[in-house]
Amino acid sequence: MSKPHIRIARPDDAIAIARIHVEAWRATYPGMMPQAHLDGLNAGESALRWMRVLSADNPATQVVLALDGHEHVAGFCVYGSSRDTDADAAPGELIALNIHPGAWRRGHGRRLCASVFEHAHAVGWQAITLWVVRDNHRARRFYEKQGFTSDRTEKQDPRFLDGKVHEVRYRRIFTD
16 A cells, blocks of 8 residues: 555546546535536546546646545646636636545645645746635635635636526735
8 A cells, every 4th residue: 555645647547537526526516506517417428528638738737636545546636827817916726626525534635735836836836726616615614724815706607607606716825
């Protein structure tokens, strides 16, 4: 058995990432997102999308995995250049962080964030942002423990035209 660790994702990790994505969302978002959307999540379709993402040569985006002591994928994180129109305030963005519900509260999210922060330092990002569902209080507390604070910017998630899924932007500023 090895120690839990972080590594860069490869195309053959697409199925594991897709399963975690679907299971994490179904465990996290009931009551925060339309149930029909959560019920419609499909790991097979998601795996095909992840395969394309992981096979693309896109240096602006990185996908890293948290592996448990048995080398099983426990979670993943996507980060890269900010996609926000006011990106000059934060060149980096933590785009997604999902942990399998059976692996919650075991340090995987913290290790993934540390990996992102290490990258941010290496490339000279002065700040990094992320978007979190406004009603996801557990995730908001987690990000606050990682040094993020809300900058009070909000937006509606464009995937849900009913206007009920709002996101709040968080920011972490790095000091030398």
